[in-house]
Amino acid sequence: MRSITLIIVHCSANKAGSALRMADIDRYHRSLGWKCCGYHYVIPTDGSIEIGRPEEMVGAHCVNHNKYSIGVCYIGGLAADGITPADTRTEAQKHALKSLLTDLQRRYPNALIVGHCELDYRKPHCPGFSVAELRRSN
Numbered sequence: 001m002r003s004i005t006l007i008i009v010h011c012s013a014n015k016a017g018s019a020l021r022m023a024d025i026d027r028y029h030r031s032l033g034w035k036c037c038g039y040h041y042v043i044p045t046d047g048s049i050e051i052g053r054p055e056e057m058v059g060a061h062c063v064n065h066n067k068y069s070i071g072v073c074y075i076g077g078l079a080a081d082g083i084t085p086a087d088t089r090t091e092a093q094k095h096a097l098k099s100l101l102t103d104l105q106r107r108y109p110n111a112l113i114v115g116h117c118e119l120d121y122r123k124p125h126c127p128g129f130s131v132a133e134l135r136r137s138n
Protein backbone atom coordinates (compact mmCIF):
# COMPACT_ATOMS: atom_id res chain seq x y z
CA MET A 1 0.00 0.00 0.00
CA ARG A 2 1.27 3.48 -0.81
CA SER A 3 1.79 6.00 1.93
CA ILE A 4 -1.04 8.55 2.19
CA THR A 5 -0.31 11.96 3.72
CA LEU A 6 -3.05 14.03 2.09
CA ILE A 7 -6.76 13.64 1.54
CA ILE A 8 -7.67 16.24 -1.06
CA VAL A 9 -11.23 17.53 -1.46
CA HIS A 10 -12.45 18.75 -4.85
CA CYS A 11 -15.61 19.92 -6.54
CA SER A 12 -16.37 18.81 -10.09
CA ALA A 13 -17.05 22.43 -11.20
CA ASN A 14 -20.58 21.66 -12.36
CA LYS A 15 -23.60 23.78 -11.66
CA ALA A 16 -25.85 23.21 -8.68
CA GLY A 17 -28.19 20.27 -9.14
CA SER A 18 -26.05 18.56 -11.80
CA ALA A 19 -27.02 14.90 -12.17
CA LEU A 20 -23.45 13.89 -12.97
CA ARG A 21 -22.14 10.72 -11.37
CA MET A 22 -18.83 8.90 -11.15
CA ALA A 23 -19.52 7.03 -14.41
CA ASP A 24 -19.76 10.35 -16.28
CA ILE A 25 -16.45 11.58 -14.88
CA ASP A 26 -14.94 8.19 -15.64
CA ARG A 27 -16.07 8.44 -19.27
CA TYR A 28 -14.72 11.99 -19.53
CA HIS A 29 -11.34 11.18 -17.98
CA ARG A 30 -10.95 8.11 -20.22
CA SER A 31 -11.67 10.37 -23.20
CA LEU A 32 -8.61 12.37 -22.13
CA GLY A 33 -6.58 9.18 -22.34
CA TRP A 34 -6.49 8.54 -18.58
CA LYS A 35 -6.81 5.04 -17.13
CA CYS A 36 -10.14 5.82 -15.45
CA CYS A 37 -11.79 8.40 -13.19
CA GLY A 38 -8.97 10.49 -11.68
CA TYR A 39 -10.62 10.71 -8.27
CA HIS A 40 -10.82 7.89 -5.74
CA TYR A 41 -14.30 8.89 -4.59
CA VAL A 42 -17.11 10.86 -6.18
CA ILE A 43 -20.16 12.13 -4.27
CA PRO A 44 -23.17 12.94 -6.51
CA THR A 45 -25.94 15.24 -5.27
CA ASP A 46 -27.95 12.34 -3.80
CA GLY A 47 -25.12 11.71 -1.32
CA SER A 48 -23.98 8.34 -2.65
CA ILE A 49 -20.31 7.60 -2.18
CA GLU A 50 -19.11 6.19 -5.50
CA ILE A 51 -15.71 4.61 -5.93
CA GLY A 52 -13.66 6.07 -8.77
CA ARG A 53 -10.30 4.39 -8.72
CA PRO A 54 -8.99 2.01 -6.04
CA GLU A 55 -7.14 3.72 -3.18
CA GLU A 56 -3.95 1.78 -3.88
CA MET A 57 -3.81 3.30 -7.35
CA VAL A 58 -2.24 6.76 -7.71
CA GLY A 59 -4.93 9.30 -8.58
CA ALA A 60 -5.03 12.05 -11.21
CA HIS A 61 -6.55 15.07 -9.47
CA CYS A 62 -3.89 17.37 -8.04
CA VAL A 63 -0.68 18.30 -9.82
CA ASN A 64 2.43 17.31 -7.81
CA HIS A 65 0.41 15.66 -5.03
CA ASN A 66 -1.14 12.57 -6.56
CA LYS A 67 1.44 10.09 -5.39
CA TYR A 68 0.67 10.45 -1.67
CA SER A 69 -2.97 11.44 -1.71
CA ILE A 70 -6.55 10.29 -1.95
CA GLY A 71 -8.82 12.46 -4.12
CA VAL A 72 -12.44 13.03 -3.14
CA CYS A 73 -14.78 15.01 -5.40
CA TYR A 74 -18.36 16.17 -4.86
CA ILE A 75 -20.49 16.99 -7.88
CA GLY A 76 -21.17 20.72 -8.01
CA GLY A 77 -19.21 23.80 -7.06
CA LEU A 78 -20.84 26.34 -9.38
CA ALA A 79 -24.00 28.39 -8.91
CA ALA A 80 -26.97 27.92 -11.25
CA ASP A 81 -25.36 30.27 -13.80
CA GLY A 82 -22.64 27.64 -14.30
CA ILE A 83 -19.91 30.25 -13.74
CA THR A 84 -19.95 31.63 -10.20
CA PRO A 85 -18.06 29.44 -7.70
CA ALA A 86 -20.34 28.33 -4.87
CA ASP A 87 -20.72 25.76 -2.18
CA THR A 88 -23.54 23.77 -3.75
CA ARG A 89 -23.31 20.72 -1.50
CA THR A 90 -26.68 19.24 -0.69
CA GLU A 91 -27.35 18.09 2.87
CA ALA A 92 -26.89 14.53 1.61
CA GLN A 93 -23.50 15.44 0.11
CA LYS A 94 -22.36 17.16 3.31
CA HIS A 95 -23.34 14.10 5.31
CA ALA A 96 -21.65 11.70 2.86
CA LEU A 97 -18.50 13.80 2.71
CA LYS A 98 -18.27 13.90 6.47
CA SER A 99 -18.68 10.16 6.83
CA LEU A 100 -16.20 9.43 4.03
CA LEU A 101 -13.61 11.80 5.48
CA THR A 102 -14.11 10.33 8.95
CA ASP A 103 -13.53 6.86 7.54
CA LEU A 104 -10.44 7.94 5.58
CA GLN A 105 -9.06 9.80 8.59
CA ARG A 106 -9.47 6.69 10.71
CA ARG A 107 -7.66 4.55 8.15
CA TYR A 108 -4.97 7.15 7.38
CA PRO A 109 -4.47 8.86 10.76
CA ASN A 110 -1.39 10.73 9.56
CA ALA A 111 -3.07 12.24 6.52
CA LEU A 112 -4.14 15.87 6.48
CA ILE A 113 -7.49 16.76 4.92
CA VAL A 114 -7.09 19.74 2.57
CA GLY A 115 -8.96 21.53 -0.18
CA HIS A 116 -7.48 21.52 -3.69
CA CYS A 117 -7.10 25.33 -3.49
CA GLU A 118 -4.74 24.96 -0.54
CA LEU A 119 -2.27 23.10 -2.76
CA ASP A 120 -2.72 24.77 -6.14
CA TYR A 121 -3.09 28.55 -6.46
CA ARG A 122 -4.43 28.03 -9.98
CA LYS A 123 -7.51 26.34 -8.48
CA PRO A 124 -8.68 29.00 -6.01
CA HIS A 125 -12.34 27.92 -6.16
CA CYS A 126 -11.93 24.19 -5.65
CA PRO A 127 -13.81 22.87 -3.72
CA GLY A 128 -15.93 26.00 -3.13
CA PHE A 129 -16.02 25.85 0.67
CA SER A 130 -13.41 26.13 3.39
CA VAL A 131 -11.87 22.75 4.13
CA ALA A 132 -9.76 24.52 6.78
CA GLU A 133 -13.00 25.32 8.61
CA LEU A 134 -14.14 21.73 8.24
CA ARG A 135 -10.80 20.61 9.74
CA ARG A 136 -11.33 22.88 12.73
CA SER A 137 -14.87 21.63 13.33
CA ASN A 138 -13.80 17.95 13.34
Ligand SMILES: [Zn+2]
Pocket residue numbers: 009010011061116123126127
Ligand atom coordinates in the same frame (compact mmCIF):
# COMPACT_ATOMS: atom_id res chain seq x y z
ZN1 LIG B 1 -9.94 20.27 -7.58
